Amino acid sequence: MNITVIGTGYVGLVTGTCFAETGINVVCVDIDEKKVEMLRRGEVPIYEPGLDVLLERNMDKGRISFTTSLKKGIQNSDAVFIAVGTPPDEDGSADLKYVLGVAREIGQHMEDYKVIITKSTVPVGTSFKVKSAVEEELQKRDVRIPFDVASNPEFLKEGSAVDDFLKPDRIVVGIESKRAEKVMKRLYKPFLMNGHPLLFMDIFSSEMTKYAANSMLATKISFMNDIANLCELVGANVDLVRKGIGSDSRIGNKFIYPGTGYGGSCFPKDVQALVRTADEYGHSLEVLKAVESVNYRQKSVLVNKIKSHFGENLKGKQFGLWGLAFKPKTDDMREAPALVIIEELKALGANVRAYDPVAMEEAERILGDKIEYAKDEYDAIIDADALIVVTEWSEFRMPNFRILEKLMVEKTIFDGRNIYDPEEMEESEFTYYSIGRDAVGNIKKETVKA
Ligand code: UDX
Numbered sequence: 001m002n003i004t005v006i007g008t009g010y011v012g013l014v015t016g017t018c019f020a021e022t023g024i025n026v027v028c029v030d031i032d033e034k035k036v037e038m039l040r041r042g043e044v045p046i047y048e049p050g051l052d053v054l055l056e057r058n059m060d061k062g063r064i065s066f067t068t069s070l071k072k073g074i075q076n077s078d079a080v081f082i083a084v085g086t087p088p089d090e091d092g093s094a095d096l097k098y099v100l101g102v103a104r105e106i107g108q109h110m111e112d113y114k115v116i117i118t119k120s121t122v123p124v125g126t127s128f129k130v131k132s133a134v135e136e137e138l139q140k141r142d143v144r145i146p147f148d149v150a151s152n153p154e155f156l157k158e159g160s161a162v163d164d165f166l167k168p169d170r171i172v173v174g175i176e177s178k179r180a181e182k183v184m185k186r187l188y189k190p191f192l193m194n195g196h197p198l199l200f201m202d203i204f205s206s207e208m209t210k211y212a213a214n215s216m217l218a219t220k221i222s223f224m225n226d227i228a229n230l231c232e233l234v235g236a237n238v239d240l241v242r243k244g245i246g247s248d249s250r251i252g253n254k255f256i257y258p259g260t261g262y263g264g265s266c267f268p269k270d271v272q273a274l275v276r277t278a279d280e281y282g283h284s285l286e287v288l289k290a291v292e293s294v295n296y297r298q299k300s301v302l303v304n305k306i307k308s309h310f311g312e313n314l315k316g317k318q319f320g321l322w323g324l325a326f327k328p329k330t331d332d333m334r335e336a337p338a339l340v341i342i343e344e345l346k347a348l349g350a351n352v353r354a355y356d357p358v359a360m361e362e363a364e365r366i367l368g369d370k371i372e373y374a375k376d377e378y379d380a381i382i383d384a385d386a387l388i389v390v391t392e393w394s395e396f397r398m399p400n401f402r403i404l405e406k407l408m409v410e411k412t413i414f415d416g417r418n419i420y421d422p423e424e425m426e427e428s429e430f431t432y433y434s435i436g437r438d439a440v441g442n443i444k445k446e447t448v449k450a
Helices: 010-021 033-040 051-060 097-109 126-141 161-166 178-192 203-234 238-246 267-280 286-298 301-310 337-347 360-370 401-407 422-427
Strands: 002-006 025-029 064-067 079-082 114-118 147-151 171-174 198-201 318-322 351-355 386-389 412-415 431-433
Touching: 002 010, 010 025, 010 051, 010 064, 010 079, 010 161, 033 064, 051 064, 051 161, 079 097, 079 178, 097 114, 097 126, 114 126, 114 178, 126 147, 126 203, 147 178, 147 203, 171 178, 171 203, 178 198, 198 203, 203 238, 203 267, 203 286, 267 286, 301 337, 301 386, 301 412, 301 431, 318 337, 337 351, 337 360, 351 360, 422 431
Parallel strands: 002 025, 002 079, 025 064, 079 114, 114 147, 171 198, 318 351, 318 386, 386 412, 412 431
Antiparallel strands: 147 171
């Protein structure tokens, strides 16, 4: 089988490489010449564990190639995946100009039957817009070439995208015809060996599934963050509450870890886009509106703790910050809580010296000389008044606290990911703050009245 993947961002590149791994011939198309040159040399422009090895292997076997020409790219393909960006518009709705531009180009150049699959996260109804755009171009050419559209949302997590693609929980495909269903079944057959379901449905439901999945996950996180904040007020420990509710299989123990708010390229954008879509249909998604505002508030929770410890004026205070990426195993800083925290600390006059195992370059690109860049985690906390843990990279989990004690001026830790044990910290020299476990002390058991 031959397929084309248009867009070599993180979704497109992972999709193309993983399909090639099953023996399919893949042509990846991107308008960015520099990127295509890089990929032809076997260099992966994003940080995604395992992707480089897989790409190299499939390039060596001649199963994956890269071009800037969509016309050439789609020549022999049975299926064309559209995996270009859908950046948010000013009002938060997804901008479809790239998706529809690609659809038009496909219509201008296709010569035989194809399934045209939308892989980018797009609002409900987009696949039919893709269909109209292709049809219009075919009409302009005055040719009749059969084609089908399909929707095939991705559920990849950055940092484990290759694994997620090769071993999916499920594959969702929206289709309109048996012919398209047959093509999609053949394509995904190698990924279904372990019994993971391939769910066929109508296109609207498939497009909606992606938004509903991400919104549900974001809801779990915001819910837990809200509960964590209440735990502090009533003197409860969110770790115990999390375990207590997570062991109920209806709730589940995943995605209920409180922290400094969710970030990344998907949750913030998709929650916002779904809220806008609902508004357009005259329906107000109250739950998701709250999810968004809780998340916005959560990004300031650590700085609020810092302010109540040090006061509002942080002039001359030095902070060591661990973790800039929005989560571990990625260098992605889109919507990263670290950006909000840094912004707020700087506004209060503080100095920040940061370290991240992979996002240093990205941070420098975004933040310039706003902060200092450390060469490792210990370098970040030299002469610091406090350490702030923002991303839970594994190497931050077991630091040598002796070294920390020696290097820091004031022994204070603000742990935005609850990676340290409050009991151990209680016995140490450190003043320790975390999320949902700092009973504010205004409720003591003995003062609770009957
Ligand atoms: C997400 C979805 O998981 C994936 O299915 C979809 O295709 C794209 O969006 P990703 O953005 O890579 O993937 O990150 P994910 O691992 O889901 O984490 C998202 C955010 O939620 C991160 O900021 C993370 O720190 C936060 N999070 C996650 C929590 O705060 N608590 C949790 O319990 C889980």
